[in-house]
Amino acid sequence: MTTAMRSLMLVFLAVMTSSPLRADVDYQSYPTGDIGYTQIGTRAQSVEKGIAAIDDESEKRELKTHFAEAKKSYAAKDFASTGRILSYLAERLSARGMNMQPSARLSDEQKKGLSSIGKEMHTAMKNEDMRTINNLVKRTVTLLGSEAGKPEAGLLIRKNAPRFSGNVEAEAKRLLDTRRSAMLDAGTRVAVSIRKKDKLRIAAGLLLELSALIAASSMDESAPLIPELCTAADALVSVQGANGIFGIPYDNASSDLLIKRASLAVDEAKRNSARIIIERGWILDDSGALDGGLQFDNGLAARAVVLAYRTQSDERYLAAAKRSRDALERTPVCPNWNYNAFSISFLAELYRAAPEERTRTILAKKLTYGLIPGLMVNGRYADPHNAKTVYHHIITEALLDAAEALPRSDELSASVIDAAARASLSAADEIIAIGPVHADRAVGMLSRANLLRADDRFGHSLSITLGELSAAGNEQMANAFYLRHLIAPVR
Numbered sequence: 001m002t003t004a005m006r007s008l009m010l011v012f013l014a015v016m017t018s019s020p021l022r023a024d025v026d027y028q029s030y031p032t033g034d035i036g037y038t039q040i041g042t043r044a045q046s047v048e049k050g051i052a053a054i055d056d057e058s059e060k061r062e063l064k065t066h067f068a069e070a071k072k073s074y075a076a077k078d079f080a081s082t083g084r085i086l087s088y089l090a091e092r093l094s095a096r097g098m099n100m101q102p103s104a105r106l107s108d109e110q111k112k113g114l115s116s117i118g119k120e121m122h123t124a125m126k127n128e129d130m131r132t133i134n135n136l137v138k139r140t141v142t143l144l145g146s147e148a149g150k151p152e153a154g155l156l157i158r159k160n161a162p163r164f165s166g167n168v169e170a171e172a173k174r175l176l177d178t179r180r181s182a183m184l185d186a187g188t189r190v191a192v193s194i195r196k197k198d199k200l201r202i203a204a205g206l207l208l209e210l211s212a213l214i215a216a217s218s219m220d221e222s223a224p225l226i227p228e229l230c231t232a233a234d235a236l237v238s239v240q241g242a243n244g245i246f247g248i249p250y251d252n253a254s255s256d257l258l259i260k261r262a263s264l265a266v267d268e269a270k271r272n273s274a275r276i277i278i279e280r281g282w283i284l285d286d287s288g289a290l291d292g293g294l295q296f297d298n299g300l301a302a303r304a305v306v307l308a309y310r311t312q313s314d315e316r317y318l319a320a321a322k323r324s325r326d327a328l329e330r331t332p333v334c335p336n337w338n339y340n341a342f343s344i345s346f347l348a349e350l351y352r353a354a355p356e357e358r359t360r361t362i363l364a365k366k367l368t369y370g371l372i373p374g375l376m377v378n379g380r381y382a383d384p385h386n387a388k389t390v391y392h393h394i395i396t397e398a399l400l401d402a403a404e405a406l407p408r409s410d411e412l413s414a415s416v417i418d419a420a421a422r423a424s425l426s427a428a429d430e431i432i433a434i435g436p437v438h439a440d441r442a443v444g445m446l447s448r449a450n451l452l453r454a455d456d457r458f459g460h461s462l463s464i465t466l467g468e469l470s471a472a473g474n475e476q477m478a479n480a481f482y483l484r485h486l487i488a489p490v491r
Contacts, residue, residue, distance in 0.1 A: 025066070025088065031105070032083035040074060040082050046155040047086055050093040063089060101434060104150035104384040113143045114383060121335040122291075125369055128332075133373050140382045149376060151392075152384035155437060179213055184224055186210050187231025194235045197249040197281060199258060204246075204300035207232040211307035226312070233308035236301055237320045239282060244327035245294060246301035247282035265289045292334025298324060299342025306349045321350050329362050333370025337381055338391040340370035341398035348401035364412050367402055371395065372419050379426030389430065389437040393445055396423040400448050417452060424449030428461035436465045 044067075051067060054060045066089055073081040090098075106114070117136050124132035141148045183206070190203040210229045214222040240246055249256075252263035262283060269289035270276050277285035286294055302324035309317035325347065333340045347363040374381050381387050386395065399420035406413045428446060430437060442465050450458035 027081065027084040027088055030084040030087040030091070032080040032087070040079055040086065040153070043086050043153045043155065044070065044074075044082075047089050047093065050096070050098045051089070053098075054093075054096060063092060101155045101389070101437065102150060103153055104144070104147040104387070106144070106147060106384065110143055110147070114140070117143070118335045125334060126332045128365070128369055130369065130373070133369060137373055137382065141376060144382055144384075147384070148382040149378065149380035149387050150384060151388040153388060155389065176213065176216060179209070180217065180221060180225065183210055183213060183228065185228070186225075187228035187235075190232035191235040194239055197251065199248065199256065200236070200239070200246050200297040200301045203232065203236055204297070204304040207236060207304035207308060208300070211304070211311050214311050229308055229311060230314075233305060233312075233314075233317055236305060237316065239280070240301075240320055240323065241277070241279050241282060241284035243277065243284055244323035244325075245284040246298045246324065247279075247284040248294060248297055250278050250281055250283045262286075262289075262293065292336055292339040295328075295331070295334070295339040295343045298327075299344075299346045303342075303346040303349050306346065306353050310353050318354060321346075321353075325350055325359055325362060328366070329358075333366055337371060337374045337386045338394050340366055341395045344371055344398040345401045348398070348405035351405045360406075360410075363402065363405070367412065367416060371398065372415060375419050375423060377422075379422035379424070389427075390441075392423065392427060393438055393441050396420065396427055396449075397441070397445055399423055400445065400452065403452055404448070421449065421453040421455075424452075425455060425457060428455070428457040431461040431464055432457060439465045 048067065051060060051063045054063070066085055070082050070085040070089070073079075073085065117140055121133065121136045123129075124136060186206045186209070190206050193203045193206075194200070207229065210225055210232060214225050214229065217225070236246070248262050249259050250263050250266065251259050252267055254260040254263065266276055266278070266283055266286060266289050269286065274289060275285065276283070276289065283294070302321055305317050305324075306321045308314070309321065328343050328347065331343075333343075344363065344366045347359060347366060351359045351363055374383075374386065376382055380392065381395065385391065399416060403413070403417045403420045406416060424445065427442060428449075431442065431446075436442065443462065446458050446462045446465065449455075450462070
């Protein structure tokens with residue numbers, strides 16, 4: 001996930017081969033896609049991959065030229081024109097066996113209504129007002145009508161993805177060997193990333209992968225990775241704030257758009273006398289300026305530290321995780337459901353590693369007010385942002401994390417399992433209907449869901465997804481094999 005997010009903007013920085021544009025193309029006749037700069041980056045990434053897969057070099061050059069026009073529009077922040085060009089390219093690629101995922105198209109009235117509901121939801125969540133939260137979710141579904149549950153930006157998906165027919169154990173060994181070799185300098189990379197003040201999700205992603213690789217390897221295989229894990233975990237803990245938060249770098253002139261936007265938002269909040277904490281160059285409390293955005297990096301980093309503790313039993317890592325837990329106890333959930341999911345995944349991991357009632361209480365609150373209420377009967381979230389497949393997968397994984405962490409005797413367990421199953425089936429049905437979407441993280445999610453509540457659709461969609469990854473030679477397929485027994489349904 002981290003690499004994909006980091007490459008989101010780089011997709012437009014590639015130098016495109018030029019050739020004459022077709023004179024008969026009228027971009028204005030194509031839909032904008034109704035999306036902003038982040039969503040356009042995601043769509044552009046999938047379109048670029050589609051162009052690269054074309055065998056006809058003449059057509060490939062032509063489409064690259066159209067893509068270069070999209071790049072120019074994007075640089076000028078003309079997102080409407082960029083979206084139209086990408087829609088045109090998606091139509092051309094559709095004839096080549098690729099399919100653009102359906103996306104939501106909202107009227108100005110619907111957009112205005114969503115904004116208003118978001119503000120009301122923020123207050124209701126802060127006050128832990130369950131009745132109002134539920135009513136606002138119902139209002140969202142009614143407002144969006146047939147567009148409820150559709151993503152804000154559709155991705156290009158290959159039609160008729162092949163079924164997986166390889167040897168699971170052999171593929172697991174090959175890919176795990178590849179990933180172990182690639183992570184032999186991961187500790188150094190984490191330390192360098194943190195010194196450079198990159199987003200902590202980059203360092204956390206490397207530490208999470210190290211922990212997963214070690215868990216899936218023999219003692220001899222994992223031995224070279226242990227020092228890398230300790231170096232990475234130590235570096236991550238060293239930048240934890242005094243208040244327990246793993247923050248976002250503060251740099252309002254950063255070339256990283258996410259860091260720059262977060263820093264500028266914090267600057268604006270400070271001008272309005274909001275309470276902001278910036279410590280050693282890290283934003284540690286945004287007082288609403290980022291609308292809960294700190295939960296993303298904090299959740300990933302704290303979870304990575306918990307896994308380092310489970311691997312090494314170093315009490316320093318457990319203490320750091322508990323400090324982050326205590327900070328979340330003071331932090332309300334937010335209307336962007338997937339932000340809450342990062343906190344929930346961390347708390348679930350901490351509860352499994354060190355089951356304390358305080359952790360369970362905080363986890364239950366986050367689930368009750370910040371995740372379960374937003375899920376529709378069909379297992380999807382109504383608003384286009386959280387209906388986007390990558391965010392739906394993040395939310396589903398968080399529900400699975402909580403379902404696995406809570407004992408079946410827990411009073412919340414049944415509702416969490418039900419929510420996790422519905423969300424997982426929604427993801428499986430999407431794959432069966434249109435093809436693999438974010439296949440690398442879907443594999444592990446579907447495997448876990450199948451163990452939680454068996455359903456033929458999990459095995460079917462899992463096989464399709466593995467086939468897509470195998471055919472693409474995608475090394476991220478290794479993520480699917482970290483816990484090899486989970487792949488049993490496709491044998």
